[in-house]
Amino acid sequence: MQSIGKLSETVGVKVPTIRYYEQIGLLPAAERSAGNQRLYGSQTRERLAFIRHARDLGFTLDAIRELLSLSDRPDLPCAAADNIARRQLLDVKRRIARLQALQDELERMVIQCGHGTISDCRVIETLGNHALCAHEHALAGADAHQNDADRAVT
């Protein structure tokens, strides 16, 4: 049985985050010592490691919740888990594509900077006048108004 601090250390998740996961029901309520301190066994440790790993791969807590409930039912077909992972993969691919467009634009901006004064700064000018852009990045594409997922790229 480990204290929350030890668990934090071994799994690599901060103490308040572990408490937060318990609070939102991702982790079961921990056992307590005589003095009301949380104690963890190997089962919760593994669950936390699972969460940590999935977070590292960019899954949302909601997706992780789903994956965890799937992993509790080993007899079900794995299509659902597969789908979640595929969705995540698509999401990652979309984000990469968008970031790459941003990278191009930023590179253009930075390269063109003549290091003079603000009044002829390419960075400021390009930001102020979208027409100077090489391509469209988020603006005026298929959907002029971007959605949350697009915003989340930052």
Added chain:
Amino acid sequence: MQSIGKLSETVGVKVPTIRYYEQIGLLPAAERSAGNQRLYGSQTRERLAFIRHARDLGFTLDAIRELLSLSDRPDLPCAAADNIARRQLLDVKRRIARLQALQDELERMVIQCGHGTISDCRVIETLGNHALCAHEHALAGADAHQNDADRAVT
């Protein structure tokens, strides 16, 4: 002079977002009509377009605040603006690199899925056991505990 709705439409920023920008001081307090409704001229419209464009390129509101205050002083050297853009570019590059690692890992997970039951699901198994990963993505690298910027990748 435009109403907030028209401004929203022409610039492509939602009405509550415009009010929010005013509230946090990114936009000046708008003029008001006799009936207390906001009215906007071309100057604020341009400022908003600047903000919109910079947001699209992934700049934080703080960075945008800085860029805006720079653009108000055309006589200053443009090194500061250049630096902000360079920082942003580095950030984008780091994010792309990290997302690409995630993409690889997710692809491996998905490809190996035998479409059997959860009990032999590669997705679940890989998430539960980080040792199965091909490389290290965020875990156990130079710094075991990831920082905010890494998290922000989602």
Added chain:
DNA sequence: CTTGAAGCTCTAGTTGCTAGAGGGATTAAC
């Protein structure tokens, strides 16, 4: 037995918005 670290609960803050309640203003049709 004391001291300092680690733990506890609770509230509030972060970023960049978004949603909703409960009202007033404006405009177009009739």
Added chain:
DNA sequence: GTTAATCCCTCTAGCAACTAGAGCTTCAAG
């Protein structure tokens, strides 16, 4: 001229996924 629809106003609260801090208790080492 009025009425209905649509806009706009302010204010508060909520989202994800934590993080930080206050003010307290418990534990482990010396």
